[in-house]
Amino acid sequence: MAGTNSYFVPGFGISRTVIQNEIRYHCGPDAIVRPYTLQGRDGFLVTTSGPQLTKAQIEDLKRSSWEYEEKQSRRADEADVFVNQPVAVGQRLRRSGQYQ
Structure with missing residues (x-):
């Protein structure tokens, strides 16, 4: 890109999906954004x-x-998915000093 400038935008409160979809609307068709x-x-x-x-x-x-993010959370609720639900990774039972 000829004559480009790069600058940092703090990410607090900004969704990666949203900024990547809307950056060209705000900054022109050649604008790109990446996590930094x-x-x-x-x-x-x-x-x-x-x-x-x-x-x-x-x-x-x-x-x-x-x-x-609100829309995504409602979509998750409709799918009966709880994002922070504990997931069983594996249980270790202790028998006579050995793990299973």
């Missing part, structure tokens, strides 16, 4: 030759992310 960690903070590295995201656009991404 800067100084221990998780977020996204945006690369584009178009305009940078404004604070209002970042807030819009957060709102869209919240709506997306």
Whole structure:
């Protein structure tokens, strides 16, 4: 990409799926985004030759992310799936000092 700039966007409150789907709408058709960690903070590295995201656009991404996560959780409820449900990995029974 000729004349591109890259910048970090903190990821708190922003869904990876949402930002990847909406980045071209906000920053132009050549914009790309990928997960990135800067100084221990998780977020996204945006690369584009178009305009940078404004604070209002970042807030819009957060709102869209919240709506997306709500929709996903309702979908999981309908499928009778509990995301944080314990999963049996294997039980070890102790008999005379040995594991099974």
